[in-house]
Amino acid sequence: MPVSQLYKRGDSGLAIQEFVQRLQGLGLLDKDHSDSFDQALDDAVRHFQQQRGLLVDGIVGPHTIRALDEAHWVLGDRLLTYQVSHLLRGDDIVTLQKRLTEMGFAPGRIDGIFGRQTFLAVQDFQRNVGLGADGTCGPATLSALDRLAKTVQGGAPTALREQAALSRLGATPAGRIIVVDAGHGGPDIGLSTGLCELSEADIAFDIATRIEGRLTALGASAFLSRPSDLDTELDEQTRAEFANQAGADLVISIHAESVDNAIANGVATYFYGTPTTHSTVGEQLAQLIQDEIVARTELLDGRVHDKTWDLLRWTTMPAVRVEIGYLSNPTDAARLADPGFRDAIADAIVIGVHRLFTEPA
Ligand SMILES: [Zn+2]
Known part of the structure; x- marks a missing residue:
C-alpha cells in the first residue's frame, strides 16, 4: 500500500480499492461497497481509527495505512519469525500473544509486535510440547496451540504450563x-x-x-x-x-x-x-x-x-x-x-x- 499520501472523502483509485477490501475484511464495511471514498467509507475509516486508538479524522494517512495493514493478518496467514532488524507486527501476533499468555507463557506486553520476548515465549512453548524450539510460529506450532486452546482453561500459569506440556500426550500410553x-x-x-x-x-x-x-x-x-x-x-x-x-x-x-x-x-x-x-x-x-x-x-x-x-x-x-x-x-x-x-x-x-x-x- 502507498504510505506517503493522504486519502480522504471524494478520492478514488487503486489505493481506495485496497482500503475498501481491508475494511470489508474487518467487517466494518458492506461487502458490496464501491471503490469510491464516499460517506460510508469515511464512517468505516473513523470507526477503525477509534478501535485502534488513532486520531479519528476519517483521513487515511501513514498511521492508518500501517494499522490497516497490521489488522488484516489472521493467525496462520503467514510464518511468524523474529526479525531483529524489522520486527513483524499484526493482529495475528496479538492473537498469538494472548494464547501464549493464557497458557502461562510470557510473551511480554500484548502489543502485536513479534519482539524478543515473544520469540522466547514461542521457544518455551515449543519445548514444552516437544516441538523443535526454533521460536518461529509455523504450521506445527499453530496446530499445537489449537489443540491446547481446547484443553487448557483456568488455573495458575505454572499449572497451565504443565498441563499444556502433558495434554498433548493424552491420559494413557495406549495409541501413543x-x-x-x-x-x-x-x-x-x-x-x-x-x-x-x-x-x-x-x-x-x-x-x-x-x-x-x-x-x-x-x-x-x-x-x-x-x-x-x-x-x-x-x-x-x-x-x-x-x-x-x-x-x-x-x-x-x-x-x-x-x-x-x-x-x-x-x-x-x-x-x-x-x-x-x-x-x-x-x-x-x-x-x-x-x-x-x-x-x-x-x-x-x-x-x-x-x-x-x-x-x-x-x-x-x-x-x-x-x-x-x-x-x-x-x-x-x-x-x-x-x-x-x-x-x-x-x-x-x-x-x-x-x-x-x-x-x-
Ligand atoms: Zn553408549
Missing part, C-alpha cells in the same frame, strides 16, 4: 508412538569390559526389546530405532530423524556407562536442557524413570541431568537417555549380565512412562 532406541549396534558395540560377557550394544538391545514388548501390551505403538544387527554404524542424528519421521510422542534411549575406575556405579537419566532452557516433559519423564529404577533395583541413584546430546537435541519430541549401570564396576556388570535384572529395568522404565501419561503434573 514411542521409539525405543538401543544405543550403538553393528560394528559399534559400544562399551565393553571383561567384567560382563555382553557388550553395551547387546545389553541395550536386550532391554529395548523388553520395553518394546511391554509398551505394545499397553496398547502403545513401540518402535525400535535399529535392528539387532546392523551393517553400518547408526549415528544419533539418523536415530532422531527416525523418531521425527515416525511422529513419535516420546523417545527412550538405552545405554550403559564405563569409566577408568572400578568404583563408579549406578544409574543416571538424561533429558534435553541447557543452563537457560530445558524440556519440561523430558525432565519429568527422566525423573519418573530414574525414580522407578532406583526403587526397583539396587542401582545407586546417579540422578537426572540435562544434556545437549544429539539424540536429545535433534528429536522434536521429549526424549530421555538412560545410562543403566557401569560395565567397569564388577557389581553393576554382574547385574547387567543377569536377564532377570534387565527385565526389572524394562519394567521400571515402562512404569515410568505409564506414570507420565496417567499422573498429570
Whole structure:
C-alpha cells in the first residue's frame, strides 16, 4: 500500500480499492461497497481509527495505512519469525500473544509486535510440547496451540504450563508412538569390559526389546530405532530423524556407562536442557524413570541431568537417555549380565512412562 499520501472523502483509485477490501475484511464495511471514498467509507475509516486508538479524522494517512495493514493478518496467514532488524507486527501476533499468555507463557506486553520476548515465549512453548524450539510460529506450532486452546482453561500459569506440556500426550500410553532406541549396534558395540560377557550394544538391545514388548501390551505403538544387527554404524542424528519421521510422542534411549575406575556405579537419566532452557516433559519423564529404577533395583541413584546430546537435541519430541549401570564396576556388570535384572529395568522404565501419561503434573 502507498504510505506517503493522504486519502480522504471524494478520492478514488487503486489505493481506495485496497482500503475498501481491508475494511470489508474487518467487517466494518458492506461487502458490496464501491471503490469510491464516499460517506460510508469515511464512517468505516473513523470507526477503525477509534478501535485502534488513532486520531479519528476519517483521513487515511501513514498511521492508518500501517494499522490497516497490521489488522488484516489472521493467525496462520503467514510464518511468524523474529526479525531483529524489522520486527513483524499484526493482529495475528496479538492473537498469538494472548494464547501464549493464557497458557502461562510470557510473551511480554500484548502489543502485536513479534519482539524478543515473544520469540522466547514461542521457544518455551515449543519445548514444552516437544516441538523443535526454533521460536518461529509455523504450521506445527499453530496446530499445537489449537489443540491446547481446547484443553487448557483456568488455573495458575505454572499449572497451565504443565498441563499444556502433558495434554498433548493424552491420559494413557495406549495409541501413543514411542521409539525405543538401543544405543550403538553393528560394528559399534559400544562399551565393553571383561567384567560382563555382553557388550553395551547387546545389553541395550536386550532391554529395548523388553520395553518394546511391554509398551505394545499397553496398547502403545513401540518402535525400535535399529535392528539387532546392523551393517553400518547408526549415528544419533539418523536415530532422531527416525523418531521425527515416525511422529513419535516420546523417545527412550538405552545405554550403559564405563569409566577408568572400578568404583563408579549406578544409574543416571538424561533429558534435553541447557543452563537457560530445558524440556519440561523430558525432565519429568527422566525423573519418573530414574525414580522407578532406583526403587526397583539396587542401582545407586546417579540422578537426572540435562544434556545437549544429539539424540536429545535433534528429536522434536521429549526424549530421555538412560545410562543403566557401569560395565567397569564388577557389581553393576554382574547385574547387567543377569536377564532377570534387565527385565526389572524394562519394567521400571515402562512404569515410568505409564506414570507420565496417567499422573498429570
Ligand atoms: Zn553408549
